[in-house]
Amino acid sequence: MQINLAGKTALVTASTGGIGFAIAQGLALTGATVIVNGRSDSSVQKALARLREVAPQASLSGIAADLGDAAGANTLLAALPAVDILVNNAGIYGLVDFFDTDDATWEDYWQTNVMSGVRLSRALVPAMVERGWGRVLFISSESGRNIPADMVHYGVSKTAQLALSRGLAKRVAGSGVTVNSVLPGPTLSDGLAAMLEGERAKSGKTLEAVAAEFVMAHRPTSLIQRAATVEEVANMVIYLCSTQASATSGAALRVDGGVVDDIL
Structure with a gap:
């Protein structure tokens, strides 16, 4: 299967590292024009430099904006051209016991993990509908199906993304715009690598073995x-962004290595 997204413009939020960067790289290699987003101009510029090394012919740009509040979303939206593909990858996570999570913690997770996608989709999807083609992806998590006891707040936000994705898919039904969720499981991203570095150094094992x-x-x-590798997760996202995935909408597709123990 040859995926060609030449002529399409894609925004990938939180794409300066990890899964987001792998998605941006994959889209760039399909010929799409890719807009990178991160919290700081420094991180955005570093990501663009890395992308240009692997995809020197790609059309790339970057916008620094923190999507943890409405002001950051508005900053990003004000600088955007027309977008055909929106990958809502921005998110935060962390191990905090339920009884230690105050209202501020819940609000931070809700704003970043849920409302960032709400705001961008609300602003960008109507033009996709008008053009008759578009792709919207929410990067959720297997934790949205399998709520972790050690970060209930995170799991709840990821479940909300699944509901948002399905509801939006129904809202734009028949328009040529598809909306889907991707649910990664444990993935060897920058964050997990940093968390495991101490054990890797102590044991002398490879990072993959420790993971x-x-x-x-x-x-x-x-x-x-x-x-999983970040590229394995990105592969699913790239397919869902393609013209070949036109019959898939309103779906929650797992790249969790089979962690969720059911048949659906």
Whole structure:
């Protein structure tokens, strides 16, 4: 299958590293014009430099904006051209016991993980509908199906993304715009690598081996019994952004290595 997105413009939020960067890279290699987003101009410029190394012919630009509040979303929207593909990847996570999560913590997670996608979709999707083509992706998590006891607040925000994605897909039904969610499981992103660095250094094992041990300790239902790579997650997203995925909308597609133990 050859995916060609030449002539399409894609915005990938929080794309200066990790899964977001892998998605931006994959889209750039399909010929799409890619807009990178991060919280600081420095991180955006570094990401653009990395992308130009692997996709020197790609059309790339970047916008610095923190999507944790309405002001940041408005900053991003004010600088955007017309967008055909919106990948809502911005999100935060962290281990905090339920009884230690105050209202401010819940609000931070809600604003970043849920409202960033609400604001951008509300602003950008109507023009996609008018043009008769568009792709909207929400990067949720297997934690949205399998709420983790050690970060209930995070799981709730990721479940909300699934509802948002399905509802928006129904709202634009028949328009040529598809809306889907992707649910990664444990993924060897920059954040997980940093968290495991101490154990890697102490044990002398490879990062991949330490990550696999972490997965089996904390997500023992994993069928691949290792962490996914960011590229493996991005591959699903790139397909859903393609013209070939035109019959897939309102779906929640897992790239969780089989962590969620059900058949649907």
